[in-house]
Amino acid sequence: MADSKHVVIGTAGHIDHGKTSLVKALTGTDTDRLPEEKARGITIDLGFAFLEEPDGLTIEIVDVPGHERFVKNMLAGVGGIDLAMLVIAADESVMPQTREHLAICSLLHIKSGLVALTKIDMVDADWLELVRDDVVRLLDGTFLAGCPIVPVSSKTGEGLPELRATMGRLARAVPAKPLDQTARLPVDRVFTVRGFGTVVTGTLTTGRLALDDRVEIYPRGLQSKVRGLQVHGHGVESSRAGQRTAVNLQGVERAAVERGDVLAPAGALVATTAVDATVELLADAPRPLKMRERVRFHVGTQEVMARVLLVGQAELLQGEASFGRFRLEAPVVALPGDRFVIRTYSPIVTIGGGTLLDVDPPRFKRKAPALRAHLELLATGAPAEIVEEHLKQAGAAGARLGDLLARTPYGPERLRTLLAELQQKGAAVAVDRDAWLHRAASDKLRATTLALLEAFHAENPLRGGISREELRSRAGNAQEKVFTQLLTALEAEGVVRSERDQVRLGSHTIRLTPEQQRVIDAVEAEFRRAAAAPPTAEEALGTAGVKGTDRHELFQLLLAEKKLVRIRESLYYHAEALQEVQTRLVAHLKEKKELSPADMKDLFGVSRKYAIPLMEYFDAQRVTVRQGEKRVLRSG
Numbered sequence: 001m002a003d004s005k006h007v008v009i010g011t012a013g014h015i016d017h018g019k020t021s022l023v024k025a026l027t028g029t030d031t032d033r034l035p036e037e038k039a040r041g042i043t044i045d046l047g048f049a050f051l052e053e054p055d056g057l058t059i060e061i062v063d064v065p066g067h068e069r070f071v072k073n074m075l076a077g078v079g080g081i082d083l084a085m086l087v088i089a090a091d092e093s094v095m096p097q098t099r100e101h102l103a104i105c106s107l108l109h110i111k112s113g114l115v116a117l118t119k120i121d122m123v124d125a126d127w128l129e130l131v132r133d134d135v136v137r138l139l140d141g142t143f144l145a146g147c148p149i150v151p152v153s154s155k156t157g158e159g160l161p162e163l164r165a166t167m168g169r170l171a172r173a174v175p176a177k178p179l180d181q182t183a184r185l186p187v188d189r190v191f192t193v194r195g196f197g198t199v200v201t202g203t204l205t206t207g208r209l210a211l212d213d214r215v216e217i218y219p220r221g222l223q224s225k226v227r228g229l230q231v232h233g234h235g236v237e238s239s240r241a242g243q244r245t246a247v248n249l250q251g252v253e254r255a256a257v258e259r260g261d262v263l264a265p266a267g268a269l270v271a272t273t274a275v276d277a278t279v280e281l282l283a284d285a286p287r288p289l290k291m292r293e294r295v296r297f298h299v300g301t302q303e304v305m306a307r308v309l310l311v312g313q314a315e316l317l318q319g320e321a322s323f324g325r326f327r328l329e330a331p332v333v334a335l336p337g338d339r340f341v342i343r344t345y346s347p348i349v350t351i352g353g354g355t356l357l358d359v360d361p362p363r364f365k366r367k368a369p370a371l372r373a374h375l376e377l378l379a380t381g382a383p384a385e386i387v388e389e390h391l392k393q394a395g396a397a398g399a400r401l402g403d404l405l406a407r408t409p410y411g412p413e414r415l416r417t418l419l420a421e422l423q424q425k426g427a428a429v430a431v432d433r434d435a436w437l438h439r440a441a442s443d444k445l446r447a448t449t450l451a452l453l454e455a456f457h458a459e460n461p462l463r464g465g466i467s468r469e470e471l472r473s474r475a476g477n478a479q480e481k482v483f484t485q486l487l488t489a490l491e492a493e494g495v496v497r498s499e500r501d502q503v504r505l506g507s508h509t510i511r512l513t514p515e516q517q518r519v520i521d522a523v524e525a526e527f528r529r530a531a532a533a534p535p536t537a538e539e540a541l542g543t544a545g546v547k548g549t550d551r552h553e554l555f556q557l558l559l560a561e562k563k564l565v566r567i568r569e570s571l572y573y574h575a576e577a578l579q580e581v582q583t584r585l586v587a588h589l590k591e592k593k594e595l596s597p598a599d600m601k602d603l604f605g606v607s608r609k610y611a612i613p614l615m616e617y618f619d620a621q622r623v624t625v626r627q628g629e630k631r632v633l634r635s636g
């Protein structure tokens with residue numbers, strides 16, 4: 001069952017032209033289910049029926065309302081259809097919603113379809129010919145130009161076999177849909193089934209959905225599991241692109257889901273409140289589309305209010321196309337390549353539509369020509385070029401595979417192949433399996449990092465290096481992984497050295513002036529001479545004829561070179577002197593087994609001021625262990 005061919009045909013056409021009657025005559029199903037629909041004799045919401053052909057073909061039918069007030073519902077129904085069946089009553093001929101529905105189907109890029117000329121029992125042959133001429137004129141230049149026009153009567157049954165045969169013929173010609181893209185099911189109905197819980201239905205527009213799949217209801221972020229799957233009334237293990245699918249969701253409240261939501265694998269999509277797109281204005285739109293105009297934006301089964309920002313022009317004229325950014329007043333979940341429809345705010349009229357190009361558009365401060373070139377590339381570029389463009393935009397921060405997946409319609413396998421292609425030709429750099437960088441960003445990051453190091457050394461000739469974290473944040477705040485990879489590469493090349501959290505150029509050496517060397521030598525000599533009772537930094541620098549504290553760069557250099565050792569705040573020893581103290585201390589402890597503060601004072605001829613910090617230092621160095629006031633040697 002799941003592997004037979006499924007094609008979705010949507011009705012379209014003016015109110016009362018016989019759409020629902022025709023669906024009933026064809027399938028036996030009355031799709032007007034609501035009491036209000038029955039009472040008023042009109043369709044308000046979407047209806048669903050299907051036909052099974054002997055060869056295994058299933059034609060799923062979405063019946064839409066013709067009333068101009070319910071075009072919104074019609075839009076939710078035709079998003080996923082393969083074929084349009086434009087229903088035109090022979091007695092009334094072409095009417096306003098005949099045109100509007102035809103325009104909507106054109107805007108959604110529905111590829112093909114047919115016209116059912118209904119109610120032929122009410123007109124004579126001459127009239128029927130006139131109506132047929134009207135219809136041919138209407139279709140001229142549209143996707144339905146030259147399509148089959150089948151006269152029928154739902155009342156007498158005349159023409160029904162021909163209509164059904166035509167539908168079958170067109171349906172068989174619909175190409176199979178690729179299954180490797182991310183599964184997406186724009187929800188058009190939600191209901192509860194007693195004993196099962198919440199069920200959502202929709203046309204699975206791409207990919208494949210299976211029992212037990214972990215799914216998410218977007219944009220709500222509700223995670224769930226596929227507990228049951230049905231394709232037009234039959235339980236199935238999996239469902240694939242093009243099939244009308246009912247999904248029983250585990251642990252989701254009926255009230256938590258609505259028409260307009262999208263069901264897809266958990267984590268695969270992102271909700272957005274801004275999209276970049278091509279924008280087309282219908283030739284018969286009532287007026288030009290103005291910059292910042294508020295419009296109704298329909299994509300999938302969603303409708304949100306939006307403002308349109310046109311790129312480089314103040315208004316779009318009837319029949320023209322351009323690029324634009326839509327600022328959406330509520331989050332939308334869609335993918336590039338999806339078609340959308342726009343309608344005016346009030347009065348509500350369908351005026352145009354377009355193709356989504358980017359669902360996570362970069363914040364552009366760019367001038368129109370550059371932005372236009374960027375959008376042109378997204379609109380017409382090959383998939384690899386589009387992925388490369390997104391990587392370029394991501395800059396030094398890089399892009400994660402998941403980001404790219406939610407931002408392109410290719411699906412995981414194809415995307416990996418595209419990235420591998422880019423890597424092969426040197427345009428992309430893999431940071432790891434999950435993170436990618438454009439070559440230009442990688443080169444730029446490398447150059448920036450080296451330039452920063454050079455500048456740092458020039459400004460701080462006496463410092464051994466810059467902190468790694470500071471360097472990373474100054475180098476465009478590169479992603480941690482990306483930066484680690486760069487430093488590792490630079491170290492391997494010998495261009496950069498890092499020690500602990502300090503980074504320097506491999507070529508960097510500290511060069512002192514003769515005067516600086518004299519001060520350094522004098523300070524060092526002073527500490528060496530003072531041995532166990534060292535001076536303060538100020539005093540030592542003073543002896544060398546320099547004013548300064550332990551923050552002095554030459555003093556810091558002695559510390560960095562480990563000539564001096566800090567044993568507590570503001571107390572420094574010459575490293576050799578400290579070693580000497582330790583040797584004598586250990587010798588003493590070996591002989592006497594213990595050492596009191598008084599012993600320490602005597603042994604080195606120093607005051608308490610030095611004795612106590614020294615004893616604590618050697619405790620900390622794990623040379624000695626404290627026992628009361630005394631110290632013993634640490635065993636082992």
Ligand SMILES: Nc1nc2c(ncn2[C@@H]2O[C@H](COP(=O)(O)OP(=O)(O)OP(=O)(O)O)[C@@H](O)[C@H]2O)c(=O)[nH]1
Nearest residue numbers: 015016017018019020021042043066119153154155
């Ligand atoms: N004589 C005749 N009447 C028809 C035919 N098809 C439909 N009707 C009548 O036309 C009226 C409208 O039919 P529907 O099928 O409800 O029309 P619809 O296009 O579904 O209307 P909406 O869904 O509200 O847009 C009903 O009273 C039908 O009985 C037909 O072939 N011949």
Ligand SMILES: [Mg+2]
Nearest residue numbers: 019020042043
């Ligand atoms: Mg109807």
